[in-house]
Amino acid sequence: xxxxxxxxxxxxxxxxxxxxxxxxxxxxxxxxxxxxxxxxxxxxxxxxxxxxxxxxxxxxxxxxxxxxxxxxxxxxxxxxxxxxxxxxxxxxxxxxxxxxx
Amino acid sequence: xxxxxxxxxxxxxxxxxxxxxxxxxxxxxxxxxxxxxxxxxxxxxxxxxxxxxxxxxxxxxxxxxxxxxxxxxxxxxxxxxxxxxxxxxxxxxxxxxxxxxxxxxxxxx
Amino acid sequence: xxxxxxxxxxxxxxxxxxxxxxxxxxxxxxxxxxxxxxxxxxxxxxxxxxxxxxxxxxxxxxxxxxxxxxxxxxxxxxxxxxxxxxxxxxxxxxxxxxxxxxx
Amino acid sequence: xxxxxxxxxxxxxxxxxxxxxxxxxxxxxxxxxxxxxxxxxxxxxxxxxxxxxxxxxxxxxxxxxxxxxxxxxxxxxxxxxxxxxxxxxxxxxxxxxxxxxxxxxxxxxxxxxxxxxxxxxxxxxxxxxxxxxxxxxxxxxxxxxxxxxxxxxxxxxxxxxxxxxxxxxxxxxxxxxxxxxxxxxxxxxxxxxxxxxxxxxxxxxxxxxxxxxxxxxxxxxxxxxxxxxxxxxxxxxxxxxxxxxxxxxxxxxxxxxxxxxxxxxxxxxxxxxxxxxxxxxxxxxxxxxxxxxxxxxxxxxxxxxxxxx
Numbered sequence: 001x002x003x004x005x006x007x008x009x010x011x012x013x014x015x016x017x018x019x020x021x022x023x024x025x026x027x028x029x030x031x032x033x034x035x036x037x038x039x040x041x042x043x044x045x046x047x048x049x050x051x052x053x054x055x056x057x058x059x060x061x062x063x064x065x066x067x068x069x070x071x072x073x074x075x076x077x078x079x080x081x082x083x084x085x086x087x088x089x090x091x092x093x094x095x096x097x098x099x100x101x
Numbered sequence: 102x103x104x105x106x107x108x109x110x111x112x113x114x115x116x117x118x119x120x121x122x123x124x125x126x127x128x129x130x131x132x133x134x135x136x137x138x139x140x141x142x143x144x145x146x147x148x149x150x151x152x153x154x155x156x157x158x159x160x161x162x163x164x165x166x167x168x169x170x171x172x173x174x175x176x177x178x179x180x181x182x183x184x185x186x187x188x189x190x191x192x193x194x195x196x197x198x199x200x201x202x203x204x205x206x207x208x209x210x
Numbered sequence: 211x212x213x214x215x216x217x218x219x220x221x222x223x224x225x226x227x228x229x230x231x232x233x234x235x236x237x238x239x240x241x242x243x244x245x246x247x248x249x250x251x252x253x254x255x256x257x258x259x260x261x262x263x264x265x266x267x268x269x270x271x272x273x274x275x276x277x278x279x280x281x282x283x284x285x286x287x288x289x290x291x292x293x294x295x296x297x298x299x300x301x302x303x304x305x306x307x308x309x310x311x312x313x
Numbered sequence: 314x315x316x317x318x319x320x321x322x323x324x325x326x327x328x329x330x331x332x333x334x335x336x337x338x339x340x341x342x343x344x345x346x347x348x349x350x351x352x353x354x355x356x357x358x359x360x361x362x363x364x365x366x367x368x369x370x371x372x373x374x375x376x377x378x379x380x381x382x383x384x385x386x387x388x389x390x391x392x393x394x395x396x397x398x399x400x401x402x403x404x405x406x407x408x409x410x411x412x413x414x415x416x417x418x419x420x421x422x423x424x425x426x427x428x429x430x431x432x433x434x435x436x437x438x439x440x441x442x443x444x445x446x447x448x449x450x451x452x453x454x455x456x457x458x459x460x461x462x463x464x465x466x467x468x469x470x471x472x473x474x475x476x477x478x479x480x481x482x483x484x485x486x487x488x489x490x491x492x493x494x495x496x497x498x499x500x501x502x503x504x505x506x507x508x509x510x511x512x513x514x515x516x517x518x519x520x521x522x523x524x525x526x527x528x529x530x531x532x533x534x535x536x537x538x539x540x541x542x543x544x545x546x547x548x549x550x551x552x553x554x555x556x557x558x559x560x561x562x563x564x565x566x567x568x569x570x571x572x573x574x575x576x577x578x579x580x581x582x583x584x585x586x587x588x589x590x591x592x593x594x595x596x597x598x599x600x601x602x603x604x605x606x607x608x609x610x611x612x613x614x615x616x617x618x619x620x621x622x
Contacts, residue, residue, distance in 0.1 A: 003314050006314040006315055006318055007314050009318055010314060010317055010318040010321065013318065013321055013322060013325075013355070014321075016348075016351075016352070017321075017325055019348075020329070020332070020345075020348075023341065023344060023345060023348070024332075024341075026341075029340040029344075029385075032340065032341055032344040033344055035344070035348070036344045036347045036348055036378075039347075039348045039351050039352075040351060040374065043351045043352075043354070043355060046355055047354075047355070047358060047366075050358055050359070056358075056361075056363070057518075058363030058364075058367070058518055058519040059358050059363055059366065061363070061367060061511065061514070061518075061519065061520065062354065062358060062363060062366045062367050062370050064507060065367060065370040065371050065374075065507070065524070065528060066351075066354075066370050066374060068500070068503060068504060068507055068528065068531075069370070069371065069374040069375040069528065069531045070374065071496055071500060071535065072374065072375050072378065072379050072531045072532075072534050072535055073347060073374060073378035073379055073382065075379075075493060075496070075534075075535050075538045075539060076378065076379035076380075076382040076383065076534065076538060077382050078493075079382075079538045080382045080383050080385055080386040081340075081382065081385060081386070
């Protein structure tokens with residue numbers, strides 16, 4: 001079972017690294033931020049898998065902290081990347097204007 | 102190629118990437134990121150060396166030092182960001198000062 | 211391999227498959243809003259299946275409950291994440307994909 | 314399979330760090346840096362250092378990510394002259410490779426297995442009052458470091474506050490936002506519970522004042538950003554007392570044995586456990602407030618537009 005868990009943890013780590021492609025290619029800041037959140041969730045998965053080994057129960061607390069503090073970065077992103085006076089700007093002229101192909 | 106050596110070399114690589122990055126960027130925030138990366142490279146080497154205990158749990162003393170090291174590096178990053186923010190504000194005021202009425206400073210810190 | 215181990219291994223593999231689906235979704239979907247679904251819905255299910263797989267094999271009830279608690283927190287935070295980021299993307303002017311096949 | 318996981322993780326950390334520093338746009342660098350924090354937390358987990366993974370998770374995702382997102386709102390994306398960077402890149406790569414080889418050779422020269430201080434710590438762990446070795450080292454055997462580190466945190470908080478004196482008022486419009494309000498209402502009890510749990514578990518497992526303080530600060534950041542709480546002002550007495558409880562109590566406990574003939578920071582064996590627990594609770598409050606003071610609050614208006622203040 002240890003081999004299976006470690007193998008899956010490795011597989012999830014590969015998922016995280018595959019996500020880097022979207023960070024490089026992501027046209028807008030929002031896309032890049034979504035990948036950061038993907039890393040968070042997949043990171044919790046890896047930690048939970050590693051925590052199942054003997055004597056490594058503390059890693060579950062690390063996964064718990066990751067799960068708990070994920071919204072902090074999201075709220076910070078929404079607050080600062082959009083700005084408090086976004087309504088005045090209206091939706092049409094935001095900086096995320098993707099060039100239509 | 103036991104596990105601690107792999108992470109020690111990775112920490113060394115992190116240190117050198119961060120150090121060279123520190124000197125090759127002008128942007129303040131980029132340099133703060135580079136100094137952060139350099140710090141975590143050093144800490145990674147420390148913890149990797151702590152893992153060399155042949156049997157049993159790793160050596161707790163470097164763990165305690167690195168734990169304090171991470172908290173101190175965060176506070177130095179935060180101080181760096183605060184200084185960078187003040188510089189940005191002063192530069193902005195320097196370039197835009199003619200049109201602005203003299204800004205009254207807000208209440209105490 | 212007792213039936214419990216088989217069941218837990220099946221859950222783990224299903225979870226990993228959904229995590230893969232979530233990652234591929236984030237990479238391949240045409241616009242921000244679809245990628246949000248891939249991130250918050252699919253990846254969560256992947257994590258949930260992994261958590262259930264591990265909970266089946268966990269040594270004590272306390273460990274199993276803590277695992278489910280981790281998953282509950284991830285569920286709550288991604289529910290908010292999805293809505294907050296979608297609204298932020300809309301305000302930043304990200305135009306939803308029109309459904310036409312790319313030329 | 315373990316070797317594969319360790320090797321891949323150890324390879325990706327410097328790769329991701331290089332990506333963070335190579336990208337031109339600041340926003341991409343910040344997001345990559347958040348991902349780097351996560352991978353390094355996995356690295357600590359693989360190196361059997363759960364305490365450090367806990368601090369990295371609590372501080373990395375909680376504070377550093379939010380703080381760097383804040384920098385996105387006030388830094389102008391200065392267009393770097395790509396040609397100069399491209400010209401210098403081979404030299405930079407050469408310098409990195411040379412430095413890595415040099416230091417790598419030094420690390421390789423180290424003996425492969427050294428017992429370290431683990432045995433000495435275990436021998437004296439009974440009279441340190443706590444069962445978890447890292448907490449014993451942190452608060453008892455090397456209590457001096459932790460004491461001075463709290464002073465470093467205080468100085469950094471005072472410095473950050475002195476440099477950015479004006480903490481802007483939270484705009485009322487954000488206060489009416491039901492979504493983040495509900496998020497705040499849901500998160501706060503869970504954060505307080507987990508923070509208390511971590512301080513308590515620090516006695517016999519990975520946890521302690523730093524992790525709990527960082528988690529409380531993360532909750533505080535959400536409170537500030539959703540304008541449920543104004544930026545903590547230095548002038549208010551509550552903030553000052555929150556900042557001072559930890560250090561004062563720790564100094565008090567450290568100096569007390571001097572009067573009864575003991576040495577500095579020599580906890581009496583009988584009460585060591587409870588004393589450490591009380592000091593850790595006070596430290597949690599201080600660290601949470603210090604980390605919160607770093608957060609300057611709402612986004613200043615774009616300097617380009619006439620700020621209707």
